[in-house]
Amino acid sequence: MQTPSTAFAAEPQNTTAQQAVEEQLIRNVLRSFEDCDDLRLKQLMQSLTRHLHAFIRDVQLTETEWNKAIEFLTAVGHITDDRRQEFILLSDILGASMQTININNETYGDATESTVFGPFFVEDAPRIDNGDDIAGAGAGQPCWVEGSVRDTGGNPVPNARIEVWEADEDGFYDVQYTDERVSGRAHLFSDEEGNYRFWGLTPTPYPIPHDGPVGSLLKATGRSPMRASHLHFMVTAPGLRTLVTHIFVRGDELLKYDTVFGVKESLIKDFEQQAAETPTPNGRDLGDRTWARARFDIILAPAES
Known part of the structure; x- marks a missing residue:
């Protein structure tokens, strides 16, 4: 039986031969992509090979x-469907989603910063008019959100499409329920002056779905599944860069521990608490309910930036 010192001493004798075998395999794999006509795909596959x-x-x-x-990875694929994207969750908790966003959305002047897309965006969210409510049947404190959409020259951007979506106070998006509800999401358009406004819910912290393989990975590595409180936005307008972002609640204890690394200082906003008797901006009667208000002024970079 070898002692640890004997085993360690013997290792260098095979190092050169072993390295040669390993490096030859890498060269063989790299060579296999040489005839790829798509130069970008060739670059991606060869770089992936080297790093892997x-x-x-x-x-x-x-x-x-x-x-x-x-x-x-097989389990991640099996749990993924048209309502749950476990691969996005995996990308998110590894910081890969955020790093891809950083690389593809370089800072441009004072344009609003981007952050992670998340797995719960749904196409064809219902349209609302400015001042309407996106919450639907979602539970939570009413929150008035308003702001403007401008370009980096300070010009108003009328008719910008603003997609908004969020979880309810129980930490669930509508697609996580089984009753086909549509709540906590909608789209609206900025008005002629570039302004927008809507009622939503005051964001609260919630865990990403952690009943699947990604949750098991977080548990095994001692990490929390919790996300800082946030409200999603996606803003599009002709000639301007599409913005995918959130706003976060100032004072949230999870701002430094967001499990998908999505928090940026510029996206932390004040959500001001309002007493029940405080008049609402559009005259909505909330009875004896308290509410909150937040402002988010959006600046879009040029599309070619």
């Missing part, structure tokens, strides 16, 4: 670990 093999060699990945990884 570097990781495998760096950690000395075992066959058992490799099989576990395959089982994990």
Whole structure:
């Protein structure tokens, strides 16, 4: 039986030959993509090969670990459907989503910063008029949100399409319920002066879905599934860069611990609490309910930036 010192001493004798075998395999894989006509795809696949093999060699990945990884990715695929995107969750908790956004949305003047898209956007959300309510049957404190949409030159952007979506106070988006409800989401358009306004719900913290493989990974690594309180926006207008972002609630204890790394200082906003007797901006009667209000002025970068 070898002692640890004997095993360690013997290792260098095979290092050169072993490295040669490993490096030859990498060259073979890289060469296999040489005839790819799509130069961008060729670049992506060859770079992925180099980084993937570097990781495998760096950690000395075992066959058992490799099989576990395959089982994990298979489980991620099995739980993904048209209402739940577990691959986006995985990308989010690894910071890959946020890093891709950073790379593709470089700072441009004072344009509003982007952040993660998230897995719960749904096409064809209902249209509302300015001043209407997106909450529907969603539970939570009413919140008045208003602001303007402008370009980096300070010019108003009329008719910008503003998609908004959020979780209810129980931490669920409408698509997570089984009753086909549509709540906490809508789209509206900025008016002729570039202004917009709507009623929603005061954002509250909630966990990302953690009953699947991504949740198991977070638990195994001692990480929380919690997201800081936020409200999603996607804003589009001709000739301007599409903005995908959130606004976050100032004072939320989770701002430094957002599990998808989506918080940016410029996106933290004041959600001012209002007493029940405070008149609402559009005369809505909330009875004896308290409410909140927030302002989010949006600045869109040029499309070519």
